[in-house]
Amino acid sequence: MSRIVPDPVERYLAGLNRLSDPVLNDIAKAGTDLPLVDAEVGALLRVLATSLHATRILEIGTAIGYSGIWLAGALPAGGMLLTLEIDRVRARQARENFARAGLADRASVIVGDAERMLAKVAGPFDLIFQDGDKRLYSPLLDRLVALLRPGGLLVTDNVLWSGEVIPGYVEKPERDVEDTRAIAAYNEHLNAHPALMTAIVPLRDGVAISVKRSG
Numbered sequence: 001m002s003r004i005v006p007d008p009v010e011r012y013l014a015g016l017n018r019l020s021d022p023v024l025n026d027i028a029k030a031g032t033d034l035p036l037v038d039a040e041v042g043a044l045l046r047v048l049a050t051s052l053h054a055t056r057i058l059e060i061g062t063a064i065g066y067s068g069i070w071l072a073g074a075l076p077a078g079g080m081l082l083t084l085e086i087d088r089v090r091a092r093q094a095r096e097n098f099a100r101a102g103l104a105d106r107a108s109v110i111v112g113d114a115e116r117m118l119a120k121v122a123g124p125f126d127l128i129f130q131d132g133d134k135r136l137y138s139p140l141l142d143r144l145v146a147l148l149r150p151g152g153l154l155v156t157d158n159v160l161w162s163g164e165v166i167p168g169y170v171e172k173p174e175r176d177v178e179d180t181r182a183i184a185a186y187n188e189h190l191n192a193h194p195a196l197m198t199a200i201v202p203l204r205d206g207v208a209i210s211v212k213r214s215g
């Protein structure tokens with residue numbers, strides 16, 4: 001039972017979602033032991049990227065390419081998703097999945113530690129999706145803001161962390177306590193960041209949407 005969105009509401013939203021497709025469904029089934037976004041967060045990513053007319057997207061934490069396909073599917077020909085993954089095997093599976101989805105020409109999977117690789121990545125990006133190591137969320141925030149264009153969006157997954165970031169809410173926490181502390185600190189940092197305006201959507205595990213202020 002989800003502590004954030006009641007199960008009947010999750011099922012209702014899943015039933016309404018017309019954007020999912022068979023390739024995405026297969027990938028989700030194959031990666032069930034991985035913490036991938038679900039189709040509702042995927043649809044949110046697709047809608048946000050489409051509404052921005054995004055041509056350059058950056059993702060931290062590719063896994064096997066599930067969220068990446070939702071994002072890259074919003075790109076026009078010539079657009080590019082750059083996605084960073086530390087695990088070589090997952091990165092290879094992601095490349096195969098982008099090819100199966102017909103998106104190999106607009107998704108580039110970079111293998112390596114995001115903390116190191118981000119120094120080499122050049123902006124600006126229209127949208128950045130942060131879904132990598134939770135303890136790196138705060139340390140990477142200023143770098144990601146610098147890579148975002150004014151008016152661009154930083155989307156961060158798992159900011160409610162099964163409700164465990166909410167003091168006193170979860171009787172028997174199951175998540176790694178250091179990760180929980182890192183996300184709670186990040187939420188404060190994100191909401192107070194002078195270059196960002198942030199809203200948190202309590203969908204699935206909590207999604208923060210931050211727009212970079214102009215000027």
Ligand SMILES: C[S@@+](CC[C@H](N)C(=O)[O-])C[C@H]1O[C@@H](n2cnc3c(N)ncnc32)[C@H](O)[C@@H]1O
Pocket residue numbers: 035036037060061062063064065066067068084085086087090112113114115131132133136
């Ligand atoms: C939550 S999963 C990403 C799920 C994916 N965004 C999706 O929804 O389809 C997080 C991924 O980040 C990767 N990761 C963890 N630490 C990393 C780091 N320092 N640099 C790059 N990737 C990292 C993990 O190997 C894992 O595959």
